[in-house]
Amino acid sequence: MAILKIASMGHPVLKRRAELVADATAPEIVRLLADMAETLDDAGGVGLAAPQVHVPLRVVICEVPAARLRPDEDPEEAMPRQVLINPTIEPLSDEIEIGWEACLSVPGLRGAVPRHTHIRYRALDAAGRETAREARGFAARVIQHECDHLDGILYPMRMTDLETLHFVSEMRHNVGLFGDETPADREAEDDTA
Ligand code: NI
Numbered sequence: 226m227a228i229l230k231i232a233s234m235g236h237p238v239l240k241r242r243a244e245l246v247a248d249a250t251a252p253e254i255v256r257l258l259a260d261m262a263e264t265l266d267d268a269g270g271v272g273l274a275a276p277q278v279h280v281p282l283r284v285v286i287c288e289v290p291a292a293r294l295r296p297d298e299d300p301e302e303a304m305p306r307q308v309l310i311n312p313t314i315e316p317l318s319d320e321i322e323i324g325w326e327a328c329l330s331v332p333g334l335r336g337a338v339p340r341h342t343h344i345r346y347r348a349l350d351a352a353g354r355e356t357a358r359e360a361r362g363f364a365a366r367v368i369q370h371e372c373d374h375l376d377g378i379l380y381p382m383r384m385t386d387l388e389t390l391h392f393v394s395e396m397r398h399n400v401g402l403f404g405d406e407t408p409a410d411r412e413a414e415d416d417t418a
Pocket residue numbers: 327328329330370371374417418
């Protein structure tokens with residue numbers, strides 16, 4: 226296993242559409258998944274997509290520990306660490322929620338991003354089995370953020386109010402920006418994906 230270097234906004238690998246994985250159980254994918262897990266553990270955060278480690282393949286790992294949910298979210302909406310290979314997303318409602326996001330590829334910054342609140346996602350797992358699950362709230366947000374990486378989209382490209390983009394080091398000035406979804410609710414590094 227190895228800790229991989231993380232690409233920052235501006236690197237071409239983050240702008241291109243990632244390729245489908247032909248064989249989810251191929252040795253190079255097994256190795257990639259192990260290295261991505263170690264990289265995520267080292268960097269902290271709730272998700273990592275393969276393009277963020279310079280690999281243009283449709284591979285994501287993500288998790289939402291119960292401790293990272295907002296107080297108003299159902300603890301059952303925590304998400305154990307999962308591997309998503311060739312994932313697709315289908316919104317299950319028209320409801321959109323604006324919430325804070327940060328990204329390991331956009332270090333130091335944080336912004337408010339609209340996302341679907343309820344999705345179904347399908348993917349292959351690490352054993353190559355097809356899976357279909359639903360996610361709500363923050364878990365749904367994380368999956369949408371990660372899958373965007375596979376299509377060359379970074380969260381600032383989804384922002385509808387660039388006034389909310391700010392350095393985490395200045396976040397104390399932004400508490401109460403909207404509703405109860407304030408930086409005080411959750412430590413900044415917890416949002417990083
Ligand atoms: Ni990200």
